[in-house]
Amino acid sequence: MESTPAPGENIAVLRKARGLGQAKLARLAGISVSYLTKIENGIRPTTPPLAAAVAKTLHVPVQRIYGQPFLGLSEQADLLNELRGAVRRYTLPREDVPDPAVLAADVDKAMRLRAETKYLELLELLPRLLGQVTATALSSSGEAGAWTQVSDVYGCAYAAAHRLAQSDLADMIVSRQVWAAQQTWNPEAEVVAAWNEAGTYQSAGQYGDGLAIVERAVSRYEQVAGADTPARALSLGSLHLRGIVLASRHKDSDATADHLRKAKRHAERIPNDVLKHNLTFGQENTALYELAAHMELGKPDKAAEMAGPLIRTPPATLTPNRLGRMYIDVARVRLETRDYAGAEQALEKAFEVAPQMAEVHPMVREVVRVLFVLHQRARPKLMEMAKKTGLSG
Template sequence: MPRHISEHTGERIAQYRKLRHLTQRELAARAHISYSMLTKVEQGAKPATPTVIAAVARALFVQTVDLTGQPYMTELQQDELDVLIQPIREALDLYDLGADPEIAPRSVDELHSAAEHLCAQIRETRIKDAARALPALMIEATTAAHAAPSEKAWQVLASTYRTAYDITTKLGYSDLCVVALDRMAWAAERASDPVVAGVRQYLRSLVYLRSGQYDIGKRLVGVGMGTLEQADRSRIRDVAVGQLHLGAAMLAARSGDGDTAAEHIADAGRIAEATGEAMRVHWLSFGPTNVAVHQVATLAEQYRYAEAVRAAGQVQIPAEWPASRAAAHIAEVARAQLWIGRSEASLKSLQHARELAPQQMRYHPMVRETVAGLVSARRSMPDTLTNMAHWVGI
């Protein structure tokens, strides 16, 4: 059954606040946010931004997923995605058991093609298809890497772990995404691939970005940059460095350092001019478009919503851009539109994001918060909003 609107993030914040025996003013002071903002979020009158959620989670000593309600089990069960998580969990746990004598793995080239196919499915937001196929491929790639170790075999295994990270992150399993990243580091070390290791540090920094631990995230970016210095000069290395700058920009923006965020965006922009659009380099989608998208996101994270919407109006998404990235950007724009009072435009943006990436958007906490905000802002809901609210579980 769909959850009642009272079960939004603000309601969960209020519940945990009362468990900690804190008043709204005390929690606002601990979280370093305004009392007015907190009261509106708890009432459901304003959507909780990622920055607010992370700040409150730190102050309450809980995880951000405790406040967002992830994973969204009712919807996962409806979509039959919940049953696909345990096989991924089990496959991740086989990493150090050596070759399975009952498995005759395909060639490394064939396994590489299969791993790339799963990456493509994630980009197309075919999460269910990728989740169904991943465990068997991960087990086969594990046996192949142990039976005939080579740089490429370990890279293929690292790719399957990256896909596990993508799936578990998108579905809200924060514990498993951390395990997947640890496995990715383990495989990257055996592949002696500093670029894969650097990308892994970028992904780790995103975990800390989501949890509001910005200082640790910044340190991870620094470690990633140092790791990439060990790689040979190449377009691939430049793409990874550029992506780390974008991660650093988001961390700076969320921590309130707009100047540093702008510097990292500028650095990434200069690199993107040289690399051009690089949409399939070590699972990244770097290039001028991604820099422009991150510019919008950093403005939104600084509550500069009107500027974010204007900047978004200048972004031209290439037709071949991954649906997963395009939808995430459009959802970000929808949030900014809601905050500046453009509710109809926000709803249209959410519908567009849903069309591009239905499985991903259904489980995106920002989408849920924006929908909840639209419901609260509209005295009478059009059928399109009612449908959207039921779809995300409100």
């Protein structure tokens, strides 16, 4: 089946190249030898925290464990190179200032494509759009709204680079977004930049540093924010959602509970989830983060209990980006609880609502890979998903 080495295979190769036995690597990474053996043999998925712990021990990037990036189409690689060039020229846009109404429509389109996980279409739009919003902002004599548009478009670019496993490009984009947000005098724009900055630490497995970014952003925002408005709830609540992920992957149950409690409190102000400046927040999205945190903290039964109602009645106000991630997390929950048919069904839903995300998401690949190892090869839908993710030809 394999067209690329499995993460477990990569771990075994790197471990042997460094002269480490399984017992020593397991001890250094804080896991059991039997768990490491199952990872290397492909019968347990390599989760983000596990990949981060092993990568740190082996002194390699997390992406080296997963074998990313999974570029696939040459068209995709070409589009990423164009985006990289546009980001590099962040103070030297080649584009002219367009009509404001046309520009606003294109910015809205980019944010919609991001929410719908249509990354290839987004990549086609971004290089030109980045140049146009930047040219507009540079000619606006510091007008805050123009710079907010720049920040929003960089947020879309970050989503594409992150999801396509371009960690160096994602880091560069975030630095540009922070720069743009600082020109806005808009605290909400700075929150979005901090959200993505913490995301770069999350991708690198540096969860403690990511939490520090979140905590600093919360403190700064609380110092300048006004009354208890929905906008304030969205900004602070979104930061706490990022904190839930980072703390749970850091295996800090107290910090996870604290961020979850605060996120729920802010979500009471927003009963129907809203999407603004590329941040989604409300009670439904908060529930998805809680489900994922249970998995990271080793509580799959509790996660499965939450997953049932979510699957029976999928959140109606969430975008494909969030729904796709929900189904991926549910597939992981069901795999852990040995509901293999249910895991496959959840993956099918992920491909249905967010196909471009599902094709490149590392946990989709891991769940599909483990299902194959567990002798599910005869299932045609599983074979189809394996082909879409590049696991079979």
